[in-house]
Each structure stands twice: as C-alpha cells, then as structure tokens.
Amino acid sequence: MPHISVVVPVYKAEDCLQELSKRLRNSLEEISKDFEIILVEDCGGDRSWELITELAQQDDRIKGIQFSRNFGQHYGITAGLDHCSGDWIIVMDCDLQDRPEEIPRFYALAQQGYDVILAHRGKRNDPPFKRLSSRLFYQVFNYLADTQYDAGIGNFRMISRKVAESFCQMREQLRFFGGLVDWMGFPTAIVEVQHDSRFSGKSTYTFFKQWKLASEIIIAYSDKPLRLSVKLGFLIAVLAFFYGIYIIFRAFAFGVPVVGWSSLIVSLYFLGGIIIFNLGIIGIYLSKSFNEVKKRPLYLVRNYTNMFGKTGIGFNTVRSSETVRQSDRSEL
Numbered sequence: 001m002p003h004i005s006v007v008v009p010v011y012k013a014e015d016c017l018q019e020l021s022k023r024l025r026n027s028l029e030e031i032s033k034d035f036e037i038i039l040v041e042d043c044g045g046d047r048s049w050e051l052i053t054e055l056a057q058q059d060d061r062i063k064g065i066q067f068s069r070n071f072g073q074h075y076g077i078t079a080g081l082d083h084c085s086g087d088w089i090i091v092m093d094c095d096l097q098d099r100p101e102e103i104p105r106f107y108a109l110a111q112q113g114y115d116v117i118l119a120h121r122g123k124r125n126d127p128p129f130k131r132l133s134s135r136l137f138y139q140v141f142n143y144l145a146d147t148q149y150d151a152g153i154g155n156f157r158m159i160s161r162k163v164a165e166s167f168c169q170m171r172e173q174l175r176f177f178g179g180l181v182d183w184m185g186f187p188t189a190i191v192e193v194q195h196d197s198r199f200s201g202k203s204t205y206t207f208f209k210q211w212k213l214a215s216e217i218i219i220a221y222s223d224k225p226l227r228l229s230v231k232l233g234f235l236i237a238v239l240a241f242f243y244g245i246y247i248i249f250r251a252f253a254f255g256v257p258v259v260g261w262s263s264l265i266v267s268l269y270f271l272g273g274i275i276i277f278n279l280g281i282i283g284i285y286l287s288k289s290f291n292e293v294k295k296r297p298l299y300l301v302r303n304y305t306n307m308f309g310k311t312g313i314g315f316n317t318v319r320s321s322e323t324v325r326q327s328d329r330s331e332l
Contacts, residue, residue, distance in 0.1 A: 001085050001086070001087075002034050002035050002036040002061070002085055002086045002087075003031075003032045003034040003035060003086060003087050003088065004028060004031060004032060004034070004035040004036075004086045004087070004088050004089075004090065004107070005035065005036050005037075005038060005080075005084035005085060005086030005088070005089045005090070006024055006028070006035065006036070006037045006038065006089075006090045006091075006092065006103075007038050007040070007077060007080030007081055007084055007089060007090065007091045007092075008020070008037065008038065008039050008040065008080070008091075008092055008093070008094050009040050009042060009073045009076030009077055009080065009093070009094065010039050010040060010041045010042060010044070010048050010052070010076070010094045011041075011042045011044040011048075011070075011073065011076075011094070012044035012045070012046050012048065013044070013046075013048050013094040013095065014046045014047045014048050014051055016094055016095055016096055017039070017048060017051045017052065017055065017094070018051070018055075019096065020094060020096055020100070021037065021055050021059075021062060023096070023099075023100040023101070024037055024100045024103075025037075025059070025061075026100070027100040027101050027102075027103045027104060028100075028103065030104050031103070031104055031107050035061060035086065036061050036062075036063055036084070036085065036086060037061060037062045037063065038063050038064075038065065038080045038083060038084055039052045039055075039062065039063070039064050039065070039094075040064075040065045040066075040067070040076040040077075040079050040080045041064065041065065041066040041067065042067055042070050042071060042072070042073070042075075042076050043066070043067050043068075043069050043070045044070070049064070049066050049303070052064040052066075052305065053305050056305040056306045060306050062306065063083075063304075063305065063306040063307050064303070064304065064305040064306065064307070065079055065080070065083060065301055065303075065304055065307065066301065066302045066303040066304075067079070067299055067300065067301060067302060068299075068300040068301065068302040069300075071298075071299045072175070073155075074175035074176060074177050075175055075298055075299045076299075077091055077155065077175075077177045078167075078168075078175055078177075078298055078299065079298075079299050079301070081164050081167055081168055082168055083307060084164065086161070087160070087161050088107065088110060088158055088159070088160060088161070089158065089159050089160075089161070089163075089164050090103055090106065090157070090158050091155050091156065091157055091158075091159070091177065092155065092156045093154070093155060093156065096196060097195055097196050097197065098119065098154070098155075098156040098193075098195075098196075099193065099194060099196055102119060102156075102191065102193045102194075103158070105191055105193075106119075106157075106158040106191060107158065109189050109191060110158055110160070110189075112189070113187060114187050114188060114189040115159065115160040115162065115163050115186035115187050115188070116157060116158070116159050116160070116163060116181060116186050116187070116188040116189070117157055117158040117159075117188075117189050117190075117191060118153050118156075118157045118188060118189070118190045118191070119153065119154070119156040119157055119190075119191055119193040120150065120152045120153055120190050120191065120192050120193065121152050121153070121154065121193060121195035122152070122192055122193075122194075122195070134151060135151055137151075137211070137213075137214050138150075138151035139151075140214060140218075141214050141217065141218060143224075144218045144222060144224050144225060145179075145217065145218050145221050145222040145224065146222055146224055147179070147182070147221075149178065149179065149182060153178065153190075154178070155177055155178060156193070157181070159181065159186075160186070162186075163181065163184065163186050166184055166186075167180055167181060167184070171298060172220065172292060173288075173291050173292055173296075173298065174216050174217065174219070174220035174221075174288065175298070176213075176217045176220070176221065179217065179221055216288075219284055219285060219288055220288065223285075225281050226281060226282070226285065229277070229278040229281055232274065232278075233274065233278065236271065236274065240267075
C-alpha cells in the first residue's frame, strides 16, 4: 500500500502532463518513494489519455483512469479518491498553478495531528476578470449556502485516509469536494502557498460555468433560496395588506375614488412573476431530488492503466471493455 497518493483530475492538459509528473515525482521522493499518482482523464478530446498511458508504462507508480465521457472536475476527484490507497492523499489541479513543491510542507504539518491541510493562495496569478468572477462566486455561494468558504482556498490540499474514506461514503450526485470536506469538520490547518501562472493553455472554467456550478451547489447544500422566497412572499403580502388599508381609508375619509387600472395590471404581473419564480425554485429542488432517487453511478470508466490488482476505497465502477473481454475469455 503506498504511503502517499496524489489525485489529479485531467482535462485538456496534454501540454502539462510531462512536467507535472516530473515535478510530482521529485517532490514526493523527498518524503517517500512509496507513492502513487492517479491521473483521472475527463475526456477533454486531446491527447491526454495517450500521454497518461505512456507515463504509466515508464513508471508503474503512475496510474490512469479515463471516463466514458466528460463528467466534471469534482467527479474526477471522486473517482481518484475511490481508487487511491495511500495513508495520505494530495488533491490538486493539473495546470501547475498548484505547485508540487509545496507537498513536503503539507506532509510536515500533517504529522502534527491534522487530518486536512489546506493551501491558501495569497495572491492569485489569474486574469482580473477571473479573480473578480471567482470572488463574486464565493460571496453569493457563502450567502445562499450559509457557509464561510474562503475564496483563497481551492482544491489543493492533503487529507488523511479517514477523511478520504468519509468523503467516499457521501454519494450524492452534486459534488463539491471542498464543501464536503469542510462539512466533515476534521482537524484542519492552513498553509500559505505561492500560486503560479498556468503552465500552458487557459482555464476552461468560464464565467457561465462558474455560475452554473454555484447554482447547483447552492441547491444541493442549502434550502436558503426556499426560505428567502417564503420571506419575499410574506413581505409582499404585508405590503399589499397595508396598501389596501390605505386605499380604503382614503375612500371613506376623503371620498377619493379607487382608481388605477394600470397599477392593478402591473401588480398582477408582478405577483404572477414572483409565483412562477418560486415554483421554479421548488421545481429545481424536486428535479435534484429526482436525480438522487435514481441512484445512478457518479461516473463510468472507459479505461484504466496500472490500476487493476489494487483495492481502493470505493472501487465500484464499471470496468473497461478490454478488461471485461479478457475476463470473459478466462472464464471460457
């Protein structure tokens, strides 16, 4: 069983993988030669899987998982944690903005009794719009999800084996790695790290992808949108009641006729929009509940490399077609 596992979701990273594997091996060998690197390829459409296969042939400590289709970054992290075997697990992105050279510092702090070591990025080397959208993402997320998640903390972290096992017990369809680990409440330490520029290419997390992720996570982890819609409805009802009292008082006290066809129509449309909006929120919650009830697997695997013959935490996914054919021949 390896002492340290590194889980890296890979998406359109063919230009990074050689440098990533070299720097990871150099950093991990400062701690122990007994490690594994699990690269989860999320069907980005480039040569990433071919390169992962080549790297795995050169070093059997490098292992690969290829999804059947694009499932997303947090599902890639889930797959890596399902299959890892280390006493300590590093989770990081593949673009080398997370520096592998920080891992020995994580490990040293973990020996002091912490189960989670978080990397805090003091100054992010991202474009201004990326930093702004990320800051807005976390402000809205923290308000609607009733959390205090730090925008300077990403996926880069070290977790203990028991944290990884606890994470893998939670199989909800909507995945947010950082939020789930934060919810567990294990002893946590924070390390200030240097945040580098991307080694190559540009981020695939567009503004709209960020906000789509934010809305899904908020629905998955909080009922605050429902509670806010109830408060809004109650506020509108109270205001309408007092306005009605005001109209009746003017009619009886001063003989002011009740007029306002245009305002009546506007009010009806406004209330109709509020009702439809609230029904939409309820519908989204129902659709997410429907997805959970179906109990589909979180991800499907097309191919493995250097992976079989080991036991991970949640090794329960579909085997690759080649492996299935080999097992069928052996049974015949």
